[in-house]
Amino acid sequence: MITRQFGSEVRWMLRRPRTLIGLFGLVLVPIIISFGIWTAGEDGGGGGPGLGAIIQGNGMVVPIFTLFLSLNLLLPLVASIWAADGLAGEAQHGTLRGLLVAPVSRVRLLFVKLFGLTAMSLFAVTLMAVVGIIAGTAFLGMNGMMTLSGTTLSTGEGLLRIAFFIVLVTFQMVSIGAVALAVSSTTEHPLVVQAATMTTIIVFQVLGQFPSLDWLHPFLITTGFPGLVDVMRDPMPLNQIWDSTLLAGCYLLIGTGLAAMRLITKDS
Amino acid sequence: MTTSTSAPVTAPTQQAVAARTRGLRKEYGSTVAVDRVDLELPEGAVLGMLGPNGSGKTTTIRMLLGLVRPTQGEIELLGRSLPDGAEQALPHVGALVEGPGFHPFLSGRENLIRCAAFEPLLEKRDIKHAVEDALERVGLAQAAHRRYRGYSLGMKQRLGLAAALLVPRKLVVLDEPTNGLDPAGTREIRKIIAELHDQGSTVLVSSHLLSEVEATCTHVAVLHRGTVVAQGELTELLQAGGSALQVITPDVETALSALRQAKISARPLGEGLRVELAGTSAPQVIETLVKAGVGVYEATRWKTGLEELFARLTEAEEAERGMSAVDTLDGGPR
Numbered sequence: 001m002i003t004r005q006f007g008s009e010v011r012w013m014l015r016r017p018r019t020l021i022g023l024f025g026l027v028l029v030p031i032i033i034s035f036g037i038w039t040a041g042e043d044g045g046g047g048g049p050g051l052g053a054i055i056q057g058n059g060m061v062v063p064i065f066t067l068f069l070s071l072n073l074l075l076p077l078v079a080s081i082w083a084a085d086g087l088a089g090e091a092q093h094g095t096l097r098g099l100l101v102a103p104v105s106r107v108r109l110l111f112v113k114l115f116g117l118t119a120m121s122l123f124a125v126t127l128m129a130v131v132g133i134i135a136g137t138a139f140l141g142m143n144g145m146m147t148l149s150g151t152t153l154s155t156g157e158g159l160l161r162i163a164f165f166i167v168l169v170t171f172q173m174v175s176i177g178a179v180a181l182a183v184s185s186t187t188e189h190p191l192v193v194q195a196a197t198m199t200t201i202i203v204f205q206v207l208g209q210f211p212s213l214d215w216l217h218p219f220l221i222t223t224g225f226p227g228l229v230d231v232m233r234d235p236m237p238l239n240q241i242w243d244s245t246l247l248a249g250c251y252l253l254i255g256t257g258l259a260a261m262r263l264i265t266k267d268s
Numbered sequence: 269m270t271t272s273t274s275a276p277v278t279a280p281t282q283q284a285v286a287a288r289t290r291g292l293r294k295e296y297g298s299t300v301a302v303d304r305v306d307l308e309l310p311e312g313a314v315l316g317m318l319g320p321n322g323s324g325k326t327t328t329i330r331m332l333l334g335l336v337r338p339t340q341g342e343i344e345l346l347g348r349s350l351p352d353g354a355e356q357a358l359p360h361v362g363a364l365v366e367g368p369g370f371h372p373f374l375s376g377r378e379n380l381i382r383c384a385a386f387e388p389l390l391e392k393r394d395i396k397h398a399v400e401d402a403l404e405r406v407g408l409a410q411a412a413h414r415r416y417r418g419y420s421l422g423m424k425q426r427l428g429l430a431a432a433l434l435v436p437r438k439l440v441v442l443d444e445p446t447n448g449l450d451p452a453g454t455r456e457i458r459k460i461i462a463e464l465h466d467q468g469s470t471v472l473v474s475s476h477l478l479s480e481v482e483a484t485c486t487h488v489a490v491l492h493r494g495t496v497v498a499q500g501e502l503t504e505l506l507q508a509g510g511s512a513l514q515v516i517t518p519d520v521e522t523a524l525s526a527l528r529q530a531k532i533s534a535r536p537l538g539e540g541l542r543v544e545l546a547g548t549s550a551p552q553v554i555e556t557l558v559k560a561g562v563g564v565y566e567a568t569r570w571k572t573g574l575e576e577l578f579a580r581l582t583e584a585e586e587a588e589r590g591m592s593a594v595d596t597l598d599g600g601p602r
Binding site (some may be wrong): 001005006007008012016017090093094096097098099100101102104105136216265267268 | 330333334335336337343354355358359361365366367368369370371372373374378381382383385387388394431523
């Protein structure tokens with residue numbers, strides 16, 4: 001029964017025109033980045049090797065670079081849209097009532113929504129990474145993965161690192177989505193959810209810039225984003241990655257908990 | 269789709285109830301939406317829930333379906349107490365509440381398939397069949413592939429009904445099912461309600477169309493200002509409202525004096541008079557008139573219309589006037 005509900009949820013999300021447009025937009029990011037780096041490499045005639053020369057033959061950096069960039073704004077936006085449609089959007093269309101009368105227990109409904117969010121996030125992030133690898137290889141060539149430590153990993157190991165990075169980024173995205181789901185359970189207006197989530201992410205990033213607020217920084221989910229780049233080091237140090245993931249995990253738990261509390265007592 | 273059952277169609281004195289509420293109360297902030305609602309929905313009945321806008325019909329229905337938590341009071345639905353028993357009871361309940369709710373970007377069929385995926389009583393392999401059946405039943409088969417966005421109000425309403433009928437239900441709750449439907453659509457809804465009744469399902473219909481309720485219901489509950497002011501079998505309620513005889517005659521004066529002598533209350537009305545049947549019977553009235561030499565062209569029994577009853581229950585000031593019955597299609601002589 002629950003697999004059927006999971007399936008229906010993902011099918012429903014994939015059928016939305018805005019999901020398809022969103023995915024198309026996300027796919028453009030690695031292509032544009034690859035193209036940008038490629039054209040930057042064209043005029044390396046100045047002093048010393050240009051950016052392109054450094055990154056030449058290093059197409060496997062593109063997926064990591066793409067996801068790393070997108071995590072700051074684009075991926076939270078997508079997660080918030082899915083979370084907003086999941087509960088607030090369903091309430092707005094009156095379909096939430098239908099689900100509850102079917103009946104789907106409210107806790108289970110939340111898990112169905114979380115599953116949909118996770119599945120779609122993983123799909124979106126993987127899609128971006130795959131397109132990143134292809135575009136990166138096409139524009140820049142593939143010759144193993146050059147790490148930030150200066151060593152070069154074999155293609156196989158590079159792919160493993162990319163896969164690991166996909167999981168890490170997806171987890172961050174789902175955690176933000178879980179908090180957005182908590183907001184989503186309180187309103188009938190999807191836009192409120194998106195606005196609240198994006199405002200929070202931006203405010204967190206601004207707060208993260210002030211050294212005087214360093215006591216606050218360990219609590220901001222955005223503080224954990226830069227540390228994830230450690231997957232590009234050799235050997236890979238795990239403390240920052242672990243800290244970021246733990247922090248995101250807290251957000252996931254709190255978001256899910258709040259959403260569950262709200263859903264259980266909600267009048268619809 | 270209709271299956272003929274050998275069992276007799278609902279004995280009126282059946283004790284079992286499909287749903288029951290006790291002392292139901294719901295507050296939204298400082299406003300009391302519903303208070304002291306004791307509703308009884310006998311098994312196999314078609315209960316019409318009547319009430320002016322804002323009388324608490326929808327709130328009561330939402331509480332009955334576990335969508336809204338009552339502030340106070342108990343709810344029993346198909347033998348289970350809510351909200352704890354909701355997961356056992358609700359699979360057997362089909363509902364159309366507060367208008368149909370569907371996704372505009374999906375077709376009617378896809379919307380139903382999504383609903384069906386969440387129906388506990390529906391096996392995965394039966395979904396397709398159940399969806400097509402339901403579409404057929406509400407007359408949407410032709411338009412099923414079109415997006416819900418482009419549906420007319422009536423088609424949306426039909427789709428909502430189809431979702432409620434995806435699975436054979438013990439109880440079907442329809443909140444204003446004829447909203448936005450043309451007369452033909454209204455008749456179809458009436459037919460579907462009758463079918464459900466024949467199959468032994470219990471039906472709860474809320475409506476502001478009194479003729480609707482009078483035509484399809486066996487039981488009535490009247491809500492006013494958040495509380496139930498009357499409920500019971502339709503025929504009993506109407507009988508309690510008293511009845512009268514309308515007599516068409518040219519000799520109104522003679523007739524009136526003859527009746528007055530026989531201590532029967534009457535008053536002139538239209539081309540004749542209206543005789544109250546309290547403490548007397550129709551044959552007696554006619555006998556009195558004929559003996560007095562009054563020419564009786566026509567005598568018709570005038571039952572209290574539901575509209576009249578409704579008006580009396582909900583509008584205290586207009587209680588005695590009985591005017592509304594004259595103006596309505598269905599409250600007239602029969």
